[in-house]
Amino acid sequence: MKKTRILALALSMLLIAALFAGCSGSTPATTTAATTAATTAAATTAAATTAAGTTAAATTAPSAGSGEEPTLLTFGENLNWQKTPCMWYETEIYAEILRMANVTIDNFFLDGDKYALALASGDLQDIMYTADSSKVREIVDSQLALDLMPLAEQYCPNLLQDEYASFVNLVKLLNGGGEKLYFLPEHVGTELTGGGVELARGYYLRWDWYKEIGAPEINNDDDFIAAMEAMVAAHPTTEGGKKVYGAGLADSLTNWYFHAVFTSLKANPWTFSNYQYMQSAITGELLNGYMDPANSAFWLSMEFYNKMWSKGLLDPDSFTMTSDEVNTKFNAGQYAASLNAKNYGLYTESCKTDENSLAGYTNIPSPGQLVFADNPNPAGWFPSFTVYLFSGSENWEAALRLYNVVFDLDVQRAVYCGFEGKYWNYVDGVPTLTDEAIELYSNGGDTNAAIGLGGAGPFQILQTSEYHPDGYLLDLFDSTDMRALGMTNLQKDVADFYGVTVPAEAGYQYVLDGKTVDWSNTYGTELLASAMTPVTTDIGRILEKCNDILYRNIADLVMAETAEEFNALRDSVIAELESAGEATAWEWCLNEFTKANETLKPIMGY
Numbered sequence: 001m002k003k004t005r006i007l008a009l010a011l012s013m014l015l016i017a018a019l020f021a022g023c024s025g026s027t028p029a030t031t032t033a034a035t036t037a038a039t040t041a042a043a044t045t046a047a048a049t050t051a052a053g054t055t056a057a058a059t060t061a062p063s064a065g066s067g068e069e070p071t072l073l074t075f076g077e078n079l080n081w082q083k084t085p086c087m088w089y090e091t092e093i094y095a096e097i098l099r100m101a102n103v104t105i106d107n108f109f110l111d112g113d114k115y116a117l118a119l120a121s122g123d124l125q126d127i128m129y130t131a132d133s134s135k136v137r138e139i140v141d142s143q144l145a146l147d148l149m150p151l152a153e154q155y156c157p158n159l160l161q162d163e164y165a166s167f168v169n170l171v172k173l174l175n176g177g178g179e180k181l182y183f184l185p186e187h188v189g190t191e192l193t194g195g196g197v198e199l200a201r202g203y204y205l206r207w208d209w210y211k212e213i214g215a216p217e218i219n220n221d222d223d224f225i226a227a228m229e230a231m232v233a234a235h236p237t238t239e240g241g242k243k244v245y246g247a248g249l250a251d252s253l254t255n256w257y258f259h260a261v262f263t264s265l266k267a268n269p270w271t272f273s274n275y276q277y278m279q280s281a282i283t284g285e286l287l288n289g290y291m292d293p294a295n296s297a298f299w300l301s302m303e304f305y306n307k308m309w310s311k312g313l314l315d316p317d318s319f320t321m322t323s324d325e326v327n328t329k330f331n332a333g334q335y336a337a338s339l340n341a342k343n344y345g346l347y348t349e350s351c352k353t354d355e356n357s358l359a360g361y362t363n364i365p366s367p368g369q370l371v372f373a374d375n376p377n378p379a380g381w382f383p384s385f386t387v388y389l390f391s392g393s394e395n396w397e398a399a400l401r402l403y404n405v406v407f408d409l410d411v412q413r414a415v416y417c418g419f420e421g422k423y424w425n426y427v428d429g430v431p432t433l434t435d436e437a438i439e440l441y442s443n444g445g446d447t448n449a450a451i452g453l454g455g456a457g458p459f460q461i462l463q464t465s466e467y468h469p470d471g472y473l474l475d476l477f478d479s480t481d482m483r484a485l486g487m488t489n490l491q492k493d494v495a496d497f498y499g500v501t502v503p504a505e506a507g508y509q510y511v512l513d514g515k516t517v518d519w520s521n522t523y524g525t526e527l528l529a530s531a532m533t534p535v536t537t538d539i540g541r542i543l544e545k546c547n548d549i550l551y552r553n554i555a556d557l558v559m560a561e562t563a564e565e566f567n568a569l570r571d572s573v574i575a576e577l578e579s580a581g582e583a584t585a586w587e588w589c590l591n592e593f594t595k596a597n598e599t600l601k602p603i604m605g606y
Contacts, residue, residue: 068102071398076108076125078115078132079385081457085446088457092450093418097411097459101402119144124390126399129186129458133273133383136183137534140175145182145388146396152181155400158407163462164188166378174379174531184387184403188380189463192519195373195504197483198362198491201262202369202507204338206346207490208358209235215497220368221264221304224337227364228313231336238333246313247337250323253551257289258340260300266370267297268522270384272535275543276550277589281370281522286593288586290546290577293570298550302557306566309558319555333359347490360490365498365506367515373508375519377463387458406459413468416455416475423453424476431472433482441477442485453477480505531596535589542585549576 075089082088089098089105098104108125110118112132118124119138128145139145149172152159159168167185175182192200203218209231218224228246235244249255254274261269267278267287276289276298289296308314313336315321315329329335331345338361347360363369389399405411410420413431417424423437433441440448449456454477455464464475473479480501487495491503498506510516522528535543553573560566 070098070102070104071395072106073103073127073395073399073402074106074108074125075127075129076110076115076118077129077458078110078112079129079458080109082449082452085450088452091452091456093414093452094457094459096419097405097414098402100411101398101405103398103402122392124392126390126393126395127387127402128390129385129387131385133386134534136175136383136386139386139388140182144391146391146393148181148184148389148400149179151396151400155397156404156407158404159184161407161409163409163466164407167380167382170379171382174383182388183382184389185461186380186382186385186387186458187377187460187463189377189466191375191377191463191465192373193465193478194480195371195508195518196502197487198342198494198503199365199369199372199507200363201341201372203263203364203366204342204361205364206231206336206338207360207362207494209336210364211358211497218364218366218368220366221307223366223368224263225304225307225311225313228308228336229311232313235336240332242329242332242334244334244336245315246308246311247335247339248315248318248321248326248329249339250321250326251319253547253554255340256305256551256554257298257301259304260297262340262370262372263366263368264300264304265295265297266517268519268528269297271522271528271593272543272589275535275547275589277586277593279522279528279593281517281519284521284597286590290550290582291574291586293574299570302554302570303566305558306560310561314558319558337361347488351489356489358490358493360488362490362494362503363507365510367510369507369510369516371507371511371516371518373504373511373518375522380461407461409468409474412462413474413476415457415459415461416453416464416477418451418453426470431468431470431476433476438482438485441482444486528593528596528600531600532592539585539588542581545580546577546582546585549573549580 082091087107088094089107110130115130115132115135119135119142122142122144124144148156148159164185167188168181171183172179172181203224205218205224205227210227212234213227213230216223216227216230218227225246232244232246237244257276258269261267261278265278265287266281268281269278271277271279271286276296278287278289278297279285280287280295287295289298293299305314315335317325327343327345330338330343331349333346333350335343335346342361342363344360347357350357350359389396393399406415414420417433418437420426420431422434423440424431424433426432437453440451441453448454455475462474464473464478466474468474476482477485483502484495487502494503495501495505500506508518511518550573553569556569557566557573560569
């Protein structure tokens with residue numbers, strides 16, 4: 001993360017806030033009784049200390065001997081945090097965090113319909129943690145979120161530390177450019193430095209069969225198809241006699257176009273979520289994936305699948321299969337490749353009978369892939385993940401007390417590594433994991449899940465690869481050596497084959513060598529989207545119509561028998577997109593992208 005540039009954000013706010021005034025509009029003041037009382041209390045109480053790592057007296061939980069009962073906080077979420085062998089808030093680490101704040105948790109899972117109804121009725125939990133960027137404007141306009149700025153200095157001073165400044169300033173800017181802060185930080189910082197253990201996107205092939213054919217280089221789609229063809233030729237059927245294909249996928253527009261996103265195109269598919277306008281990870285410009293086939297995730301993917309089909313490598317059931325049906329075929333060993341992302345089913349099944357099995361899918365290092373690494377998140381995962389305190393909560397003070405504990409940087413390390421003295425200690429000034437912690441983390445399973453090493457719940461405020469004030473990684477498990485401890489037998493074999501510590505290093509080397517790019521030129525998966533006005537109803541209607549046109553022509557494009565037939569159909573589809581008003585949608589989206597780009601470019605330092 002470009003820390004010096006991000007920390008300089010506050011200096012640039014005055015220069016650029018006006019750019020968003022017309023985009024987001026003014027933010028209404030919260031007028032609930034809870035907020036009024038909170039604001040009054042904040043204005044009349046002495047200022048709390050804001051020193052890094054220091055909890056203000058006003059927010060310190062009552063001592064164990066005080067006899068004061070913990071406050072019960074309701075927690076609404078739709079992200080399915082750890083539930084077995086215990087709930088996330090029952091793990092050893094989270095139980096201690098709750099004890100420090102003198103609170104308990106009552107968790108409520110809200111699916112999409114329940115969440116929509118809760119917002120409409122205004123009946124929310126004390127703390128809300130959801131993954132739905134479409135609701136941000138509704139939350140603010142309906143005054144459902146507590147404004148944190150008048151309260152932070154007294155009730156949550158740890159929020160005002162430098163480590164959270166980028167988030168606070170950006171989210172205030174992106175919600176109207178004023179001084180109101182309705183959302184709490186979550187996963188702020190650089191995500192997946194170096195790519196993690198194994199690169200999450202790109203070319204995935206079945207490792208044991210891939211080695212059998214000599215592990216040829218995969219530089220592009222044609223190499224990928226050739227490898228599948230050779231693997232299927234060597235294994236035309238499974239041991240149970242079922243036909244083997246190069247690959248198959250569940251039928252949805254997203255699944256059909258995602259292949260090119262992380263390979264030949266290299267773009268951010270979430271720039272305008274679910275639509276074909278994507279920011280290039282190479283140039284940073286906006287690409288029109290409807291009308292420009294050479295720079296389109298959809299059209300490049302159609303060419304790829306047409307080639308697969310012509311060679312008999314694509315499972316014909318892909319036009320109708322569900323995810324469960326695809327997974328059944330993966331588990332049975334019917335595919336040589338895994339498309340769009342890694343499928344774990346085959347390896348899980350094979351390990352049931354052979355713990356040393358290599359029958360599973362792995363990312364094949366390639367200069368032709370977009371390396372999903374070094375994703376900048378100065379605004380965290382906002383707005384896709386929205387964390388806020390309900391403005392009507394009677395327990396807002398206890399909720400802020402909890403977050404003040406969580407925002408302490410020592411506690412942030414504990415979220416991942418446990419508390420000092422049990423799972424890690426300073427050795428000659430260096431924070432060092434204990435042998436017990438390493439063994440627990442390496443073995444995983446229910447024993448570690450009950451403790452929570454590695455992170456079990458929602459209070460992961462900073463990315464694991466950010467740094468603690470002591471100068472060392474916040475998450476001590478996030479070093480390359482520690483990442484290697486949790487590898488599967490298959491991942492160990494891949495690492496040994498390429499002569500690296502973890503498989504991701506082999507693919508990331510292409511970034512270091514300048515042969516491909518990582519995620520750092522895309523403004524992150526969330527930040528750009530948060531800087532733009534949500535797609536309006538009229539524009540959304542055009543884009544949905546365009547998506548429908550693409551989707552209903554997929555089968556004919558994939559099964560086209562000649563290049564001439566494919567090109568003729570492509571031209572016909574593009575003409576239909578024109579008639580649907582695509583140009584109007586493109587003009588609107590490009591304008592929004594351009595304004596956001598002008599705002600974010602100086603902030604990000606590009």
